[in-house]
Amino acid sequence: MPIKAYTGAASFPVDTADDVTALVDLLGRAATDSRLRNDLSDHFAYVAGVCPEWFRPHQEAVVTQFLDGFDVSFDNLYVLLNGAPTSCVEHLERRLRNRWSFREASALAAIGTEPALTAIADLVRDGADPQEFEDSGVWTPSTGPAQYRFSPHRRAIEFRSASGPAERLTADHPVGLPLDQIVRHPDATALVWHYLSLRLAEVPGMPDWPAGRVHLVSPKGSVGWMLTAAVDRDGFWYDEVVTFDEPPENDDDDFVDNDDQGSIGAVVLRPYDDDLVYSNGHVLLTPGVFGTAGGPAIGLYPNPHCRSCDRLMFHVVTVQNYIREYGHGWRSLYLCEECRLTTCTATNWN
Ligand SMILES: [Zn+2]
Structure with missing residues (x-):
């Protein structure tokens, strides 16, 4: 052979x-x-x-x-x-x-x-x-x-464009959601950018979670940050804490408008099968695929611990920033299902 x-x-x-x-x-x-x-x-x-x-x-x-x-x-x-x-x-x-x-x-x-x-x-x-x-x-x-602290069941994350703004609001796994869908007070939040949301129940092996969807979002900053928030019973975030590996540059000219910039659409969860392209040990050369839900995180960086109970957080999804262009590197989402805390991280390519 x-x-x-x-x-x-x-x-x-x-x-x-x-x-x-x-x-x-x-x-x-x-x-x-x-x-x-x-x-x-x-x-x-x-x-x-x-x-x-x-x-x-x-x-x-x-x-x-x-x-x-x-x-x-x-x-x-x-x-x-x-x-x-x-x-x-x-x-x-x-x-x-x-x-x-x-x-x-x-x-x-x-x-x-x-x-x-x-x-x-x-x-x-x-x-x-x-x-x-x-x-x-x-x-x-x-x-x-x-x-x-991850699901053994993997699903490839494929992006598909939406035909209009209404479609992203009704999608199971939207990309480019308005921030008022995530926080009750969009003018008093560190969030500036939405990458994607997932309906957790549709990924096998995920923990129970009080809200229908979990969100992968970004504060202002290109890479090297971690954002943690509590989630209320309606799924809205509160009590955010953002930390940076290095102090961010304070550049007010670098305006980011989540609701007017960037692509919108939705994610489709694809099974691992022979329709995906396997190269360099991953499936990211498959057209439209930007990451994986389920499975472990990429393993090059420490996974976060829960800020409340210190348990290693449960990895949900990791995608490349290209899924909705902002910043650079990997974006990962983790949960503590006990404390109802959610953490997003931005790490460099390697
Ligand atoms: Zn916890």
């Missing part, structure tokens, strides 16, 4: 379970061949999106023998390794207690079974840095096993 960079579903050479076996057979060589390793990671992103069940028979061999050649980002890794047998958990925990390895910690977090989550909690309580798992969206409470 030829291994080549993957640029579209039609050219992808994974058609049968035997093709996945052939990919796994290359992992030993990939440990010392970085180019092969990169090509394989794209193929495994496709397998995670389209046919993860074909990978299941290989979980144990990959975890115990071929992890060095298996360079797969966590949002694909947790799909491929999910539910791996307890022998894998024991192997990884033993190795991690002997010598810490990011790759093995990620593999343990990806398994997600009760024994795996218990092993993570034991490692953290015995002195491992909790951040090693929290960056993947896995939180260790003071007692009990670790917890996934």
Whole structure:
């Protein structure tokens, strides 16, 4: 089977379970061949999106023998390794207690079974840095096993333009919503820009939430900020707190008008299947796709903790700023379902 960079579903050479076996057979060589390793990671992103069940028979061999050649980002890794047998958990925990390895910690977090989550909690309580798992969206409470703070079900976020302003008000997942739909007093808020809202119940695996929709919005600022707010029973935001990595430049000429600038439309939630384009380990080269709801955050930055109860917040969605052009970098939305707090973050590309 030829291994080549993957640029579209039609050219992808994974058609049968035997093709996945052939990919796994290359992992030993990939440990010392970085180019092969990169090509394989794209193929495994496709397998995670389209046919993860074909990978299941290989979980144990990959975890115990071929992890060095298996360079797969966590949002694909947790799909491929999910539910791996307890022998894998024991192997990884033993190795991690002997010598810490990011790759093995990620593999343990990806398994997600009760024994795996218990092993993570034991490692953290015995002195491992909790951040090693929290960056993947896995939180260790003071007692009990670790917890996934993301839905295991991913949906690609595709933007579609609206024909007029009325359409965005009635859409399930609008883009470019007027700010008076989010806060009761639009002239007394730090919000200046709406990226998107999601009807949470339509993304499987999300927590219960008092309001129909959750909102991803921005204060004035290009990147490196975090915005947290409480949500009342009608879904309106109050008690906002904005923090910046660096003090923002105070430039009043940089006027932003959410209601008169930028595109408007709605988001469609697409399943991961072979209609998406898998490249560089992600689906963002699919026309119209700007991010993912469900799954973990991108893992390059710390996930926020709840400002009230300190629990790691639940990741809902991450999109590129291009979905509605303002600022730059990644925009992510998190929740604490217990405290009814919502947090939006803006992080740089890498
Ligand atoms: Zn909380």
